[in-house]
Amino acid sequence: MEDIIIIKKGAWSPEEDQKLKDYVMRFGIWNWNLMPKFAGLSRTGKSCRLRWMNYLRPDVKRGPFSMEERERVIKMYQQLGNRWAAIAGELPGRTDNEVKNFFHTHLKKNLGQINNIDAPVQCRRVKKQKKKAQEKPKLFVDISSPTMGSSSSISSIITFDQNEKIDMEKTVILESNPSLSSSHSNIDGFDQFVDTTSFWLHLLNHANREELYYENS
DNA sequence: AAGGATGTCAACCGCCCAAGT
DNA sequence: CACTTGGGCGGTTGACATCCT
Known part of the structure; x- marks a missing residue:
């Protein structure tokens, strides 16, 4: 039996x-x-591995991401x-779990809901997000890979520093490499273009984050 | 003050791949 | 070469805390 x-x-x-800690340390x-x-x-076993890798390992760093780490996540992404x-x-x-969580909570929440970065997450917040999705977004963000870009017909590309405000009414965010940016001529009503690296860093650095978020809700 | 909405993060699930047999 | 197995990975969920109305 x-x-x-x-x-x-x-x-x-x-x-x-x-x-778990005692056992791994010993054997x-x-x-x-x-x-x-x-x-x-x-x-x-999977649960043990996950717990060890994400939490119990001695070299796991906890606490909020530093600005350097944030910038690195954005660039690596x-x-x-x-x-x-x-x-x-x-x-x-x-x-990886921490980076993933950080991305979804601190970065994507501000940008993903206003563009088709990827499919909507199936979770209890879908109802609210659906409601928001019906509203016309004022901000368009394209974070597609630079290698996917095609020829460009951008009228102007701007970058901005930490204290600069963004015109959310007429802003299109393009990918990080302006020279490879694709044409978005089918998007009406936008006349400013910002590269995403610059935009995301701005979003993280600047207190306007809240303002940006609610501007689009 | 209460209840619903939202944010955060730990943990689970399912799939994939490489190594072993 | 096919099958099995263990580990790794990304997506997703659930619990709890906090915020908002």
């Missing part, structure tokens, strides 16, 4: 954390699937796209 193993899910208790990582049994944990593990690799002590 096989043993019945009850697998626990959800938040980790301090006791579980200690068990190292050898097989995540077998480890829980030996460590006395009612968790899956533009280079690599949603390869969070690769981006995290450029940020010592940060995990």
Whole structure:
């Protein structure tokens, strides 16, 4: 007769954390699937691995992202796209999960809802987002890869510094490399163009973030 | 003050890939 | 070469905190 193993899910208790930490410190990582049994944990190997990698590892850096880290995330995202593990690799002590969460909460929330950056997230906030999506956006953002761009017919490209305000009524945000930017002649009513690196850094640096957010809601 | 809306982040799920057999 | 398995990854969800009306 096989043993019945009850697998626990959800938040980790301090006791579980200690068990996992103690075990890894003592015996190292050898097989995540077998480890829980030996460590006395009612968790899956995957769950243990995730907990260790994202939280318990001694070299995991916690706390808010510094401005340097923020800038790096933005630049790496533009280079690599949603390869969070690769981006995290450029940020010592940060995990892919952290980078992903940071991007979604601090960057995308301000920009994604006003453009088709990607498909809407299926979550409990969809209802509200749908309502917002019906309204005509004042801001258009294109964060497609620079290599995807085609010929340009941009009338003007601007960058701005930290204290400069953006005309949200007539602004089109284009990709980071102006020379590769694609034509957006099919978008009516916009006459300013801003490269995304500049825009995102502005958004992060500047207190206008709130203003920008609500401007579009 | 209360209840709903929203923000944040830890954790889970499912898929993919590489290595081993 | 096909199959299995373990680990890694990105997408998504859920719980809780905070904000807003």
